[in-house]
Amino acid sequence: MARAVTTQHKVIATGAAWIVALLIFFPILYTIITSFKSEQEAIQGFALIPSGTFESYTEVQAQSGYFKFFFNSVLLSVGSTILALIVAVPAAWSMAFSPGKWTKDILMWMLSTKMMPAVAVLFPIYLIFRDAGLLDSRIGLMVMLMLINLPIVIWMLYTYFREIPGEILEAARMDGATLWGEIVYVLTPMAVPGIASTMLLNIILAWNEAFWTIRLTTTEAAPLTAFISSFSSPQGLFWAKLSAASTLAIAPILIMGWFSQKQLVRGLTFGAVK
């Protein structure tokens, strides 16, 4: 029997959703507000109305050029996502359509690598990067970000692919499709929504990654996370400048997330309810 949804329930649910959403968004909102305050205002205590000064933005831009870091962020997040998809699509395909005895274990093992604290492997990774000449290189960092996010990408794609009936692929094979043709011309077009949301999520994860992007770069490959990090000061007021740097760093990804929220939500909830 379907449960009756009254107007009162709807109002309560909507109100609760708004409150939760505002609570989650508030730190970001307050960062944006603080970025329009002077340093003195920023440290004077809680206030939601800023004086509206742009001085922090001017200083931030004068101190460190934003666009070089922005360009690196775009390159690293998009590049690592493309690399991840190149590896993950065939991997997820094989696990979804030709599962073996150990498929589940392999999937769990891949996920388990995300449970390890990154700092535990800092030295080995740093030495590998040093010896391979990859320190402060965009290619090296792209590979690193790809590897970090690969378990999540494979898991998401695996979940999508499992929803696609195997019979369609069989029919393609009957029609003479090769393995490559099956993946590229049959599976991928059907999974476009899933691949798109996986891509978006991976771009966000790579954009926000701060541990490796700060530690494996110096000047050439440093993305916006390094840009933000440079505005914290041990002696002197810096809240407004730090907020301006953070706002500039999160703005592109926030805008992208806003326009693609449908795909993101669909991607994150896909397969959760059958």
Next chain:
Amino acid sequence: MKLRTLTLGLLSASALAFAAHAESITIATVNNADMVRMQTLTDDFTKANPDITLNWVTLEENVLRERVTTDIATKGGQYDVMTIGTYEVPIWANQSWLLPLDKLGDDYDAKDILPAIAGGLSVDGKLYAAPFYGESSFVMYRKDLMEKAGLTMPDAPTWDFIKQAADKMTDRANGVNGVCLRGKAGWGENMAFLTAMSNSFGARWFDENWKPQFDQPEWKSTLQFYVDLMKADGPEGASSNGFNENLALFQQGKCGMWIDATVAASMVSDPKSSKVADKVAYALAPDNGLGKRGNWLWAWSLAVPAGTQKADAAEKFVSWATSKHYSELVASKLGWASAPPGTRTSLYANAEYQKAAPFAKMTLDSINAADPTHPTVKPVPYVGVQFVAIPEFQGLGTTVGQLFSAALAGQSSVDDALKQAQDAATAAMTEGGYIK
């Protein structure tokens, strides 16, 4: 056609020759006013050295420390010049991680560096880092509130006087706290202050055999005095306050006294940011008549890591950035008050600097009053005034800082905090092989 090919060839060859000759050095630094200012003035260096280009990496202090430590320990060679403090220099020099600075040039005048600072940056008589700016700590106080309290601050106050003045200046109804001190946990935060303070109470971190000394009466009197003083006259939530929080409180007129870095003087006396700029005066850090004052010594310094391939260019830059010429350059562009303080004797002999920086004499006296090689009343096996220059100190200092911060917040008693500090220090020293 041939001529064009030849011209292009010659141009390419000369471009290649220049590219091969040009050196690019990477400098890792922290974000503070003096360092940011230096980045805007580097044209002077690159004009004189057109074959050297400079790349800057500015990082948050703790991230910088972690990054440069990783790089130097693995000989990653990512940085050619590193900004490090007096804590790292003796440890890293002993590990042969730094190059001795013996090519700073004939006109560098290394003897002009303040002896206390040079002592903190040298190992076996060799300079391993050149100071960019140096600081000690002293008392900054409100002349108007002191007058209202009917007291006169001596140039060299005792802790008893500080307590008496703080009690009289505290006016919580009007938001005035008698004294603001660091309470935020961290080896460079509350422990910098408390370790320096403990020196003036006759305490020490370790005895000559590296046995921790938190179970001794000197530490008990230090911590008890600090907690009692802050409870009676300190700001609310003091256990979360570090340099920046206290700076904001003082600038807003909410502190009668603030004992902290001498570099803060230029900030509290700046009318653009401080409401009390014309009411501030300075005194030496307090003592207890035992021969040591409660002031520290720190210098952000430029060092050249042993792993660099560009040592000559790096040392040239270090020489420029820490030279007398650089101070004069800053003065000519921004005025003498902006010259990096605390590094050179000649700066303090300069009448124009003294005029522009009324806190100059007290800063110099404070720096001279600190002795990193003999920091305590009783003998110790370590160097460092507000730290112990051993690799274990970062972790241990922060652990003890958390315990003392909890005592200030009232989450534990002074006795419990000291007992736990003694246990933590004993465990760390045993694990480190200092205690057999």
